[in-house]
Amino acid sequence: MDVIRRPKIDDLVAGMDPMQLLKDMQQGFINYSQGRSVIPPVGELILPERNGEVHIKYGYTKQEAYYCIKIASGFYDNPALNLDSSQGMMLLFSQVTGAPKAIMLDEGYLTNLRTAIAGALVAKAMSPTQVTGVGIVGTGVQARFQLEELVKSGFPVKKVWIWGRNPVKAKALQTHFSRQFEVNIASSTTELAQHCNLIITTTTAKNPLLTAADIQPGTHISAIGSDTPDKQELASDILGKANLVVADSLSQCAVRGEIFHATAAGELAPNAAVELGDLLAGDHPGRVDDGQITVADLTGVAVQDIAIADAVYQAFLAE
């Protein structure tokens, strides 16, 4: 049984081929949508007095070596203690005997990474042909990860607009990427949406930050932040107006995330969403012209955890 700690995990990831990780992630979503993965409902533990929430995501893909349990928490008062709000670990167990094989003390890093890799995968699969501007709503850790993985995926990032409530964090994010590409700070999400036809939202907002009136024809939006029933980044009318709405998991998005809200609001018909794995497998055409508005609701599925944990552990074993 291997205990793999943080600096080692960083080293292992640094040595990996980003394109292979994208392929692994894609295959994970396809396995899931094609019924080859067993993914029970997300476990959730809420600590309201601590401003904390814990998600337990777990499951396995048939015929593989391991089953995976991922514990990822957000304790949102941690930054005041100079600690990352993300905490947690990923666990791999033998599918044959149940014996623990690997404990990855990733401190939330692999969750951030797999979320961003899924973001890059979706951006490549659903964006219009010419992305004139990439808009990032939110200035936290995931905002940075999304941009980094987008670049690593080979996606052409030239002009970026960022928007966040905290000007200091917006400035820091701008500085972080300013040698790689042009980064502008938008004064509002409306301004951001005017410049961008790929928008990625990465906040923990409980009230929508963008409405349908903000969104230009031909825009793709990936909503990353909402993974619980009470979080919402996009006004429901955006999903109502969209030509295509994709869910990373139809069953999860029925009870959490943007699709849950838009369906509850009557803006989106039940069963209107398409599952990401079906789109990635080519069973759904996806975007059919550059004028369409498309939305991907990414709540985070255990197949992503399986994909990243397997990849890291294989790299560890190969050393």
Next chain:
Amino acid sequence: MDVIRRPKIDDLVAGMDPMQLLKDMQQGFINYSQGRSVIPPVGELILPERNGEVHIKYGYTKQEAYYCIKIASGFYDNPALNLDSSQGMMLLFSQVTGAPKAIMLDEGYLTNLRTAIAGALVAKAMSPTQVTGVGIVGTGVQARFQLEELVKSGFPVKKVWIWGRNPVKAKALQTHFSRQFEVNIASSTTELAQHCNLIITTTTAKNPLLTAADIQPGTHISAIGSDTPDKQELASDILGKANLVVADSLSQCAVRGEIFHATAAGELAPNAAVELGDLLAGDHPGRVDDGQITVADLTGVAVQDIAIADAVYQAFLAE
């Protein structure tokens, strides 16, 4: 973050006061029934092709230091590989920051232990005044643990009858305890029930092993084995005939275990069961005379995992 492995865990437990562990377990059940613990539904991952099942039990008691996640699996083909069918680990995280504090690689040991401590607690709380014979149905690891913890709890164990499908394992269990007290092997569960007014069932049976006709007046039965909707050790008419039926968790027993089956069969009225923590707190009188038949349905609750994990980790920190 401490990683505590199996031999160390054994040492720590060996140094503990069994009476204190009983008290901790009792307080855990009382906290739970009095609403001081947050225990979400059990997570379950089934690997039918591997004859394996994984239970994830988790939660916390308010105002305490840690939240607990317990992963316990049964992979029932393991013995053929010379491996214990029980596998798993217990995890403690800070309730303040979510940071992992302890990983206990207990290989299912602490689950076996806390299950047996709860069994001893219930035997002491619910048995008739004079226990003439203790009957153990099943000859696996948990059968042994139940007898051991019963003895450690100070319960007067004099004559024991054991019954199991496997005569070799029955003989081994008899030999294991024969220097401590009289151990008889029963030829049937009916014979066992004739001799015993405390019966503890510890099997993974999917069909009942005892019926109401077997049970003598004044018997207490603790059903330990059934923790899923498909396992059942007691015919529903036993619960129908019982004067008192106790659930370790009313919400869990509504969807798994003996109470679930008896309610579905119409033998037990919904809401007829009493919760263990209410009985232990004195809010329910429990057994009121020695002629009553009583049943405790113990499906295993995360408060038990919290209690044992906390106790082991405190002992570790105190060293």
